[in-house]
Amino acid sequence: MKFRVKAWSKTGRSRVGELELGSCPHTFETPALLLSTRKGLPHFISPQLLPSLPSPDSFLLQCNPLHFIEGIPFETVSRIGGLHDMLGLREYALAAAPRDSDVCIPESNSSNKFGASFETPSGRHLIKPIEYMKMISSTKPDLWTTLADEVPAWVSQKRNRTSVDRTVKWLDECIGQNVTGGAVFGSIVGGSSIEERQRCAQEIARRNVSGYWIGGFGLGESMEQRPALLHAVVTNLPEEKPRQIFGLSLPEEVLQGISAGVDLFDSTYIYDLTIGGLALTFPVNGTEPHPSDYQLNDNVSDFTKINLKATIYRKDESPILDSCNCYTCQNHTKAYINHLLNVHEMLAQTLLEIHNTHHYLALFRTIREAIKGDRFEEFKHKFIQGRREASVL
């Protein structure tokens, strides 16, 4: 892995970096989005359609080894040659973490000193560092994060302290397995306690890792609590290494993370929108929204997204966004997607995931340009202001 910060914003901690991972031939600019996957592939976009997404931005995927626990033996994954070969995604950069937001939820009550517990569709699993490392050595991701004991924001100070102790201990156990290949990101927890966040960051920063995975967010803490918590973490981390976060996925949350100096984000938001029949429409290039792009007389649409299930789109022969050059907008109308949603056809989700991914990646590109031009805080302010006004309308 190679990482280098190439531009700092003069006001605030936001930064633009360059990331190279494993054998992936692409260089990624950060802040970047890791596309979430189910068993290694995007939820509804077939591998045939993946190349239609923006390059190289879409070549960064988030994978969860725990997804394979009940489907395929890890020895078999290893025999196939690891995830890249199994998924037919040899040019892609794969980042592994044991947690996601829909099928592998940390279950802190069942975690114990031996390992972390996760709630999955195949039941609850307690994963010990040694087992986790077996998964890593068979799946061979380009980047992996150490096992963390993530706890929700409301746990006691004592439980929080335990979670930091365990997470640090598990990191040592994970690295101790000496699994070769793949950059290691050390997990940082600490819940909603500033001191514990600081302590965890300081401990992990002492370890020999390539970057940091900031966990324990999106678990009940408020948006107002976050800046201080993020600050406590990031100020204790070396500047030259990348920082990944999980659990900040709404645009406002992403902007908050970027302000704090976070480089890598997850795309849970895209999945949630897609499942809900929603399409992103907010302006990404700094221009004002065009009124004709929006029709606001349904319950869910606002200036940032539209609800394609709404009957007003029944006969709408225009694409989701006229200005969008994704596969969906180039080929299909709102009326067709509305029909597909009405009759519960899977192509609806495929088309929505393509558009939403395309659109969210464009937001990240705009953000990077803003940081380079030292306009990020201004951009952030305007963007959040615009979203607020839209939700009031």
Added chain:
Amino acid sequence: MALRFEILGRFNRARAAQLILPHFVCHTPLFMPVGTQGTIKGLTTNELEEIGCQIILGNTYHLALRPTSELIDEMGGLHKFMNWPRALLTDSGGFQMVSLLHLADITEEGVTFQSPVDGKPMLLTPEESIQIQNRIGADIIMALDDVVKTTTKGPRIEEAMYRTLRWIDRCIKAHKRPDEQNLFGIVQGGLDPRLRDLCVKGLVERNLPGYAIGGLAGGEDKDSFWRVVAQCTASLPEDKPRYVMGVGYPLDIVVCSALGADMYDCVYPTRTARFGTALVPEGVLKLKHKAMADDIRPVDPTCECMVCKNYTRAYIHCLVTKDAMGSQLLSYHNLYYMLKLSRDLHSSIVRGQFPQFVCQFLQKMFPEGDVPEWVCNAMEVAGIDISSCCAPFPMSHDEHQTIYESKWVA
């Protein structure tokens, strides 16, 4: 008439042709994937073009319910609505009603049924079916016929056959776009050769752009099935396409093509994919089977589709029946398999190597040489010597029994 049918090659009764439709030049024998509601199992129209899909079948009954034929018409027709540049075919809607709704009743007027929307009694007349199909705008539209199960006995069969003939005239009269859409008539008559013959004669007199053989694939025994196909193809005109409705098992398609049929449709390849079954030259491969979890071979090592080039059985095993992507990938492979079969049938007939192709096909599917008797009988009528594959084939097929299912159950 809005089509041309040009035969490019023959082997005895089998033919390979070019079917020139308003939106696409199709090659027969031709498998038509079913896209019930204007889409096929998460596959984009681009992907469907890539795997060689030439024509998609839409179900009039479903489309008329949602999004409605009026809306499709307003959006410029189904081609434009789903952004599919190639050919389309719609059924009459009658079969779907009879098979999906218990409360459908057929009278001389048409098919009466209870509306699934508000429960009110509705009537689909031949005129209305054509009007709806005219609005949807497919290249080929189907006449409303009086469908009875092939297993039905007695005077009901005869009544249905005569009614189908009376209805075809109402369909022809109602058809408003004969220069853009081709109305196919449907041969009925159950398993009774006399009734089938009368129906073929009656329809041929009407000089339609194409003919379908209906009322099959409904639980009749295989020997009756192929005999009806053989009888109808023998008496239908040479220069018109022949479509066997609802037929889609690979073996059935090979047999029917040998007997001179040209077009087929079936939900089987995509439906079976949803349950984790892949179509392979040996028969079917059940990806849900435990043995698949450790199998690092492609679904079909001889297949050149995107799925077989990139994925192992083990990986597909862990996706099937649990994740949307599993059925998407298997549907992709299964449709690729059916479309490749169509292409192979076409090219082997054109190159004069049809019997060799049939023998290879049967050898792979029946490596023990146990080709079903009905296939042997049909091939004899088709004038194709398959004696070379009816003896045990000297090759090791150790896994054949455990993993593949080579017997086709209709």
